[in-house]
Amino acid sequence: MSDIIGITMGDPAGVGPEIAVKALAEMGADERARTRIYGNRETLEKAREAVGATLELDGLVVDLHIEGGPLPWGRLDPRGGDAAFRFIEKAVRDAEAGQIGCIVTAPINKEALNLAGHHYDGHTGMLAHLTGQKSAFMLLGSERLKVIHVSTHVSLKTAIDRATPERILATIRAGNEHLKRIGYDKPRIAVAGINPHCGESGLFGSEDDEQVVPAVAMAKAEGIDVVGPISADTVYHRAYTGAFDLVVAQYHDQGHIPIKLVAFDTAVNVSLGLPIDRTSVDHGTAFDIAGTGKANHVNMKSAIAYARRLVSGKKS
Numbered sequence: 001m002s003d004i005i006g007i008t009m010g011d012p013a014g015v016g017p018e019i020a021v022k023a024l025a026e027m028g029a030d031e032r033a034r035t036r037i038y039g040n041r042e043t044l045e046k047a048r049e050a051v052g053a054t055l056e057l058d059g060l061v062v063d064l065h066i067e068g069g070p071l072p073w074g075r076l077d078p079r080g081g082d083a084a085f086r087f088i089e090k091a092v093r094d095a096e097a098g099q100i101g102c103i104v105t106a107p108i109n110k111e112a113l114n115l116a117g118h119h120y121d122g123h124t125g126m127l128a129h130l131t132g133q134k135s136a137f138m139l140l141g142s143e144r145l146k147v148i149h150v151s152t153h154v155s156l157k158t159a160i161d162r163a164t165p166e167r168i169l170a171t172i173r174a175g176n177e178h179l180k181r182i183g184y185d186k187p188r189i190a191v192a193g194i195n196p197h198c199g200e201s202g203l204f205g206s207e208d209d210e211q212v213v214p215a216v217a218m219a220k221a222e223g224i225d226v227v228g229p230i231s232a233d234t235v236y237h238r239a240y241t242g243a244f245d246l247v248v249a250q251y252h253d254q255g256h257i258p259i260k261l262v263a264f265d266t267a268v269n270v271s272l273g274l275p276i277d278r279t280s281v282d283h284g285t286a287f288d289i290a291g292t293g294k295a296n297h298v299n300m301k302s303a304i305a306y307a308r309r310l311v312s313g314k315k316s
Helices: 016-025 029-033 041-051 078-096 110-115 123-130 156-162 165-181 207-221 232-240 252-262 298-312
Strands: 005-008 035-039 061-063 102-105 137-141 146-149 189-192 226-230 246-249 268-272 278-280
Touching: 005 016, 005 078, 005 298, 016 035, 016 041, 016 298, 029 035, 035 041, 035 078, 041 061, 061 078, 078 102, 078 110, 078 123, 102 298, 123 268, 123 278, 137 165, 137 252, 146 165, 146 252, 165 189, 165 207, 165 246, 165 268, 189 207, 189 232, 207 226, 226 232, 232 246, 232 252, 246 252, 268 298, 278 298
Parallel strands: 005 035, 005 102, 035 061, 102 278, 146 246, 189 226, 189 246
Antiparallel strands: 137 146, 137 268, 268 278
């Protein structure tokens, strides 16, 4: 596996170019030599000026054209959505070819992406499609809390329908395998319930008994250390205080809210179930501050550090 990290610049009108340049500027020479930014050189030069960096970008950019670029900061534009897609597509192809070891993605704007004709619900679905996978899993990782999602960018009604025993089991397996990869010998996994208090034996719904319980039983039969369903109003606190290494969340907000509360600037988005590795910042394009140099790059540094661990094979 290559030890080169490929950072995709994200939407050219957002803060992605700035946080990528800031992170690159703070790297040592050896780490910088093992990093490439997939984006647009002109836009990155503008970002370099905005953040006041003296970094020389020669040899560090996989330069891709933007129609009519560079684009104005902070404005929704289909050209930005198309460019963001092409940056990612090129990085995926290079990762598949073994030229880079992990992709680190800066934020994209879903509206701009769809206006450009690329109809995805976000990075995870796009990466699954580009790599020929039926689906992928989103894991949000921080030092004290890790969460993997059964579903993400769908309505709550659809999320409940998608939480089949088979999908929940696949999510448990993916999380278990990933934690083993990063150094957990026998990950302790908790599965959150769907309904309040896991349905209270059918008083608040039967989905937990019919969908979650069978999945947990099948995972246990495979030797996975998993318990559940556990009421979502307590399971995250228990995991945060050390009882579990990973929580399986049933839908987007059930998993995102707790981890953004405790690790807003440092949580890393990791895609599982793909033939390539990908980590990401866990924030948006922040059009309101794009081009001002104010964007915080701490989350980008965390995503890069996680990617370095994946390509090095080092355990936590």
